[in-house]
Amino acid sequence: MASSRPKSGIWKALGLRLFYGVISLFFLALVTFLIDEIAPGDAALVKMGEKNFTQERYEQVKHQMGLDRPMPVRFAEYVGNALQGDFGESYYGTREPVSEIIGSALPMTLMLAVPAILLAAVTGLVFGTIAAIRENRMADSSILAASTLGVTVPNFVMAPILVLIFVHWLDVLPSSWEVNLRAPLPFYLVMPVLIMAARPAATLTRLTRASMIDTLKMEFIKLAKAKGVPPWRLYMVHGLRNAILPVITAIGTSFGFLLTGSFIVESYFIMPGMGFEAIEAIKKGDAPVIMACVVLIGAMFILVNTIVDLIQPFIDPRIREVQV
Numbered sequence: 001m002a003s004s005r006p007k008s009g010i011w012k013a014l015g016l017r018l019f020y021g022v023i024s025l026f027f028l029a030l031v032t033f034l035i036d037e038i039a040p041g042d043a044a045l046v047k048m049g050e051k052n053f054t055q056e057r058y059e060q061v062k063h064q065m066g067l068d069r070p071m072p073v074r075f076a077e078y079v080g081n082a083l084q085g086d087f088g089e090s091y092y093g094t095r096e097p098v099s100e101i102i103g104s105a106l107p108m109t110l111m112l113a114v115p116a117i118l119l120a121a122v123t124g125l126v127f128g129t130i131a132a133i134r135e136n137r138m139a140d141s142s143i144l145a146a147s148t149l150g151v152t153v154p155n156f157v158m159a160p161i162l163v164l165i166f167v168h169w170l171d172v173l174p175s176s177w178e179v180n181l182r183a184p185l186p187f188y189l190v191m192p193v194l195i196m197a198a199r200p201a202a203t204l205t206r207l208t209r210a211s212m213i214d215t216l217k218m219e220f221i222k223l224a225k226a227k228g229v230p231p232w233r234l235y236m237v238h239g240l241r242n243a244i245l246p247v248i249t250a251i252g253t254s255f256g257f258l259l260t261g262s263f264i265v266e267s268y269f270i271m272p273g274m275g276f277e278a279i280e281a282i283k284k285g286d287a288p289v290i291m292a293c294v295v296l297i298g299a300m301f302i303l304v305n306t307i308v309d310l311i312q313p314f315i316d317p318r319i320r321e322v323q324v
Contacts, residue, residue, distance in 0.1 A: 017309050021302040028298040029082065029291075033075050036287045043067060043287060046091050087292035092284055098292045101277055106296075108273035109262050112189065116196035117255040123201040125247065128208025129240060135213055143205060150202025155195050155264045162191045177271040192265045200254035207250050211243035218242075245312060252308030256301035 044062040062068055066077065081087070087098035131143040166173040173187055181188065215221065216239055224238050263275035270276070274293055281289035 013313075014306070014310055017306050021306055025295070025299055025302055026079075029079060029295050030075065032291045032294050033078060036291060037071060039287075041285060043091070046285065047095075082292075082295065087295075088288040090281075090289055091286050098288045101289060102274065102292055102296060105272055105274045105277045108271055109259060109266070109275060112192050112196060112262055112265065112271070112273065113255065113258040115189065116193045116258055117200065117251065119193060119197040120200035120204055120254060121251050123197070124204025124208050124251075125240070125244075128205040128247075129212055129235065131205065131209040132212030132216060132239075132243075133235060140209075143209070147202040147205040150198045151206075153198070155199075156268070158195050158198060159191070159265065159268045162195065166191060176269045188269075188271075192262075192269050192271065195265055196258055196262060200251075200258065203254065204247060204250055208243065208247050211246055212239055215239050215243040241315070245315065248311060248315070249308055252304050255304050259297050259300055 044058060044065055044067055047065065048057060048061045059068075066074055085099050087102070089095045089097055090101060127143050127147070131140045134140045163175055167175045173190055174183055177188055212235075216235075221234065221238060224234050229238065259274070262273055263279055265271070266273040266275035267279045274297065277289060278293040280286075281293070
């Protein structure tokens with residue numbers, strides 16, 4: 001009976017987190033919808049084209065798009081359709097369904113974001129731990145200097161620097177994405193992944209270092225040293241396991257920001273991901289694509305942070321006790 005209480009507490013906390021996530025997503029969709037409503041421009045006129053304008057045709061298109069109905073009714077319909085994966089049609093080109101545009105762009109964004117967050121997490125944990133162990137020594141100072149550089153240099157500055165080095169000087173990587181790949185796929189991902197991973201890696205390094213330093217000064221670490229625990233076990237098992245909780249939270253948040261940070265990188269390297277499609281939609285004023293990108297990225301952000309909240313109680317029993 002007692003063992004079931006922690007589990008029920010975890011599931012209750014998870015349920016609350018999902019509930020708040022759904023509420024957040026609802027308000028995100030509402031704000032996005034309202035911004036589209038008050039933004040200048042006429043969706044019916046955009047869809048039919050100014051050259052084909054007649055008042056009769058305009059009223060017909062407006063009725064087909066449901067723009068002559070009250071806003072609350074249209075928002076409810078938008079939410080209902082979105083839950084079924086229907087975000088409408090693009091206003092431009094072949095007027096492809098937005099769900100198909102997102103479906104073809106999302107794999108590219110994930111192909112960049114997932115390796116980037118894995119690289120950032122491993123780099124942050126390794127170098128942050130080394131810096132904490134070698135506190136106030138040469139290794140610590142060097143890692144802090146490099147992490148400061150990683151935090152301060154923005155993506156749009158790092159991108160041309162890497163292109164200059166790897167494309168123009170060394171000539172070992174392609175400069176941008178190509179429809180017909182002339183090199184193995186990883187060659188096209190190296191620079192975008194490095195650029196996207198740089199800032200979160202630097203942030204996680206500094207956070208891991210600070211958390212490890214605090215942990216290594218605790219009494220149970222001193223007791224473990226007195227008992228003769230081997231250094232690798234002292235640092236990895238006793239130290240890092242207790243210092244890693246804030247780092248895991250930061251990893252989840254960083255992954256969410258990587259999804260939006262991909263906008264600059266995908267546009268620079270002409271990679272057809274969600275960031276690239278969102279920027280192109282903003283340039284053209286393609287509202288259905290913009291709204292779908294915002295809502296979907298928000299949903300992914302909430303999902304990732306929910307997974308982080310679910311993982312934490314299994315790492316630290318103290319969180320389970322609080323949730324009982």
